[in-house]
Amino acid sequence: MRGVIGAGCCDPKSDEDHDMSEQEDKTKGTLNKVAGEAKDKLGDATDNQDLQNEGKGQKLKGHGQDAKGEAKGALKDKD
Template identity: 55%
Template sequence: MGLGDKISNATDKAVGGAKDKLGDATDNPDLQAEGKAQNTEGHAKQAGESVKDAAKDVKDGLK
């Protein structure tokens, strides 16, 4: 996983978490849902990148 991907995924998780908390604090369910979705997207992207990295490591180990 490239550094840019790591930063982007971490940003999605952090901003999503902040939106979720702000939505909760302001009783704004739309903002809360948007935050949860963005946070989940960041986690999913990170998991996908980890799978790609693991596959590359296996491929490199077979050489």
């Protein structure tokens, strides 16, 4: 309903929901980076290229989630 005149008065997302979402994105990002690093190192130690690649991909996903959380925070600060 965003963008509709008068929709702001009935928007179910409160500022608290936005804060939670920002923090959730950052938390998920950190968890994915840590898990990805573990998979990357384990794959390297066991000569398992598939596991290593999976770990690298998961780390990239974590960085993306961090960036998403940061962007949400920056947009919230502009309000």
